Amino acid sequence: MYCSKCGEKLQDEAKFCNKCGNAVSENNTDKKNQNNNNNINNSNNNYDCATDNDISNTQTKKQKSKKTPFVVLAVIVALIIVAVPIYINYNSLEQKIARAEKNIVWHDKDFDSSYPFFEGMARVYKVGVGGDDKYWFIDKEGKKLTGVKYHIYENFFFDSLKYEASMRKYGLAPVAKEDKNGVLKYGYVDKSGKEVVKRKYDIAKPFSEGLAVVAKEDEDGHYKWGYIDNSGKEVVECKYYHAEPFSEGLATVVKEDEDGYYEWGCVDESGKEVIECKYDYVDAFREGLAPIEDGDNKWGYIDKSGKEVIECKYDEAKIFVEGLAAVAKEDEDGHYKWGFVDKSGKEVVECKYYEATPFIEGLAVVAKKDENGDNKWGYIDKSGKEIVECKYDEAEPCREGLVPFEDGDNKWGFVDKSGKEVVECKYDAVGLFREGIAAVAKKDEDGNYKCGYIDKSGKEIVECKYDAAEPFSRGIAAVAKEDEDGDNKWGCVDKSGKEVIECKYDYVEAFGDFVEIQRLFEISYDGSCYYRNNIYDIIYYDSFKNFEDSFSNHDLISVAKKDEDGDNKWGCVDKSGKEVIECKYDYQVRFREGLAVVVKKDENGNEKYGILNIN
Template sequence: MSKGLQKISVMLVLSFMLSAFTTFTAAAASESKTNSTSRSIGSRVQTIQSKFEDAGAFFGNENAEVAFVKLGGKWGLIDKSGQVIVQPVYDSFKGASSTAKFVQRNKKWGLIGSDGKEIVPPKYDSVGSGFYDGLAAVSVGGKWGYIDGKGNEVIPLVFEFASAFDDGVAFVGGYWDQSDVFIQSFIDTSGTTVALLPKNLSYPWNVDGNQIFNEGLLWVESTTSINPSESASSELQGAHTSEGTKIITKTGVVDPKTGEVILNAEYDDLVSDTSSHYFQGGYAIVAKDGKRMIVNKEGTVISDLPQYKDAEFIYETGFNEGYAAISVDGKWGYIDTSGKEIVAPKYDEALNFSNGLAAIKVNNQWGFIDKSGKVIISPQYDEVGYFSPEGFAYVVKGEKYGFIDKAGKVVTPIQYDGASNYYDGYAVVVEGKKMGLIDKSGQVIVKPQYDSIYTFGGSDRSDLYFARQVTDFSKKLFVKGFATVKLDGKWGFISIQESASSPSLSATPTASKVLINGKEVSFEAYNIGGNNYFKLRDLAAALNGSKKSFEVKWDGAKNAISLESGKVYTPVGGELQVSGKSTAQTATATDSKIYLDGKEVQLTAYNIGGNNYFKLRDIGKLFDFGVTWNGKANTIEVDTSASYKDE
């Protein structure tokens, strides 16, 4: 696929602050620096002056929120007032948890908290990518083990390698009982072996304390040495050794919790390097004996894609929202997870679905189709982005950028020299070589004046590439309320704050009946702004036992809600209880993070009386069940046997 990528480094800034923290309105700031104005629309911008060599995101809790910044070639910590609380003495740092970071000094790694105190002094040779299930992998002298958040070595450093934990399981390897036999196994958070990796299989990629599981499973390989002169098959493919022997590599999948082989190691490497060893939404496309097929996480072959048997077949980007873009003999179309051809290959290029629409290219012009294949926005743009959770995508005409909504209406004029996707309600726009920010209404919040802006994803900072194929909307421009910006070669921070508290919304009790698969169920639900909002746990309880059941877990320490599709719901008490309130209630927006099958998703939620309420249609779209409105019967109908359709 021709990428045609427009790349603009939007680099994130966190800076060591020796000067005062300043506050000013967006318009006043723009006038003082550029002798022009930008509209502030009731907000103000706080800054920590750009004067530092480099920076990382703010982290911590309500008691202490700090950021790493670099000065004189070393890293230290500042607070939100810009005051230095830890002098710059560290050589490097990297993510560990929301309240602590790994720090390196004299080639050794330790752990520091957001209060500026060292939890573990630098003593480890290597550390993993962070804390998962409360543990982080660390190593000394080539031996790996695990520490907890207090720095205690809870699993001894005895392994030759160790992965990060994922859902209570990690992958380790070592020599046991002073034996020369090398064993690869899966352990739980107590260090107990729960399963062994079969001896004929291996994980050949980098481990080093990183997350390696894919939707709860592990892709593995088997290798076989074959002398071609002794083989009757001329179809075998593999790497030649210096002696002429071929090394044949095959791929399979193992369940780390049981050691069960889900897919026998008899598949060729996945069809494309970009999707190699990757389930997405529970499905992957693999190849065997020259044939492609769809498999699910239970190891079942869903379809062997017979319609593409003799075609030149390309599969690059995985299943997204239940569909995959595929290329057949140079033309692009879409298949669903059953292998059914939803849109015949007829487009010059095609991108993944995002928020119900997918970009397609015809005669060098881009437009959008829906999941039925209907053209919603006719091909007319030179370049496009993905539709974000906010419902906007950037478009390009004649090298100028703007934004459209899902109906194709231009909501931000096509006038900028660059633009990013929307992230957490804001998008970067470029004028000349300077970057600023607009909000969801398209209003300029920060006039373009910065050289660069960083984004953060997980524990890592990164350049923001304005690239069509990137759909990771979990990235953040603002972390703990601050974005990091570069001005005249130095880094600082900006924070956008409303000049007055955001008004609360009125939530009216929903008078409509609710049918779940034809059966009436009583909910405590509210109408906010014309949409119906339900308690998440009420919906999980009501759908339990259906094809669309899901589990709900709460992590108070991380202020995060975890959703697991296809899992039995575990009641916690209080589900489907109705208070009988008949008067309007006060609703305020909630800021909890929400994860679906380990991936962060963006949903609008409100707190009403201490409970979080979610838009029913958002949940229907997330888990793909039908939501319809019967006006004559004043009834909301939920059908778990039907797929979700937009209003």
């Protein structure tokens, strides 16, 4: 222990310092030691305090640092919550339509009608005198793409699809314009309307398998036919008397021999004559074989090498479909009797029917004559078994595994491919199945047909209460009810039977283009095309297998109401039945690719057209 005053070391239990006499108490401590201790303690305290503060500050900073991302995230989430409804509303169909209608640029209407848009442009046409119709193109703003009016090589709806198929798949389509001598000359335009192949041909067909048929008139007034590619290069010289589109890599061509007789053969895509022009007729290749007619008017089949794989012994022959082809032999009364052969030439179905269409889904429609000489229709399978007896006045092709049949008492039902009755014969009329549903009809007490729908089990999913019913397409079907004035008012039902669009419109087109394409496919493949010798129509339709993809996903349905003058005013509803475009336009509003041509009269009664763009 030390004196707190002088620092002298004190004896234990001393009361006073021996050096300075300072009284010693319990609170006295060694000054130096105390100071040192105090210094140490103060230093430690200061260190501790500093460290605690530093740690505290550091932790606070870390806590703040950890909180910062959460705060930012919360702000972002809040902004999203606020922005998304605004964005959704801004991009809702109603808002898009409102903006589109506000932004329509109106032009003087100088055409009679228009086709729906494809690849960003629409084809319009004006009916001329004596069939001198004119066609041209307009873009998304309604402007003419070419500035000139063209003729299209053919002008009815069936062939306009070929035109569109050519443009969609190959980017080119044929058009024509009169030259300085008033003669139509054909060339090709691309999707922008630019003339890619100059107008120098007298005939030009749409592209098929990368090549297009063209023809020039020679000095004797005869057409000479050849082929061009999409650059306009004449890959097969215009020297043939006739030429057909390519099918499975080969095309049928015709030469005239020294005696003036036509001889048929085939060329490949290089122009090489791989099948000699020596036949009286060569049809298109399908499934690797083509029907041929020899010089004795007998028919058989060749393969792509030109080898005659089925002897020419029939009086007529059609193309192969599903592995079988219809062939005919003339009987002693001069009637053609039809049967079927396979690719080996085996006659798998005897030639005994008066009519026979190609197989579809494993069944073919065939006909026998009754005692009155009238055709009675039924169905056979590929073994020749008569699944449905030939006793009906009419028959439709198999669709979705079921075929309609009548029980002899004018009541209709359906059988499956084995001939088993799966839908009872209790209806007065039936349609084909599409999307798993078929339209059916029963007569009411007044003899009027009332229409509804059944599924494949025969369940009546839509009661037979409508006065008209269309096939289903993309989940809905157009139906009609007769009003008090006897006029049909149209709406739509869904597959549950719910009337999603009220029957109050004078016209409803539920995805009409798509339905029309489906119908054309049915026409093509039910045999009528084959028996019109129009197999080539089918070739072009290959481009339409994904036709539905070209529709916008807005699912807008064209509808019309009559105004006080009895004129149709057009608008659109969505699949819920909401009228999203008021019925106010003078021309049908048909959307494709989010675009539609609309027509409206101005205050002076002049027709104007514009483009609704809801993309």
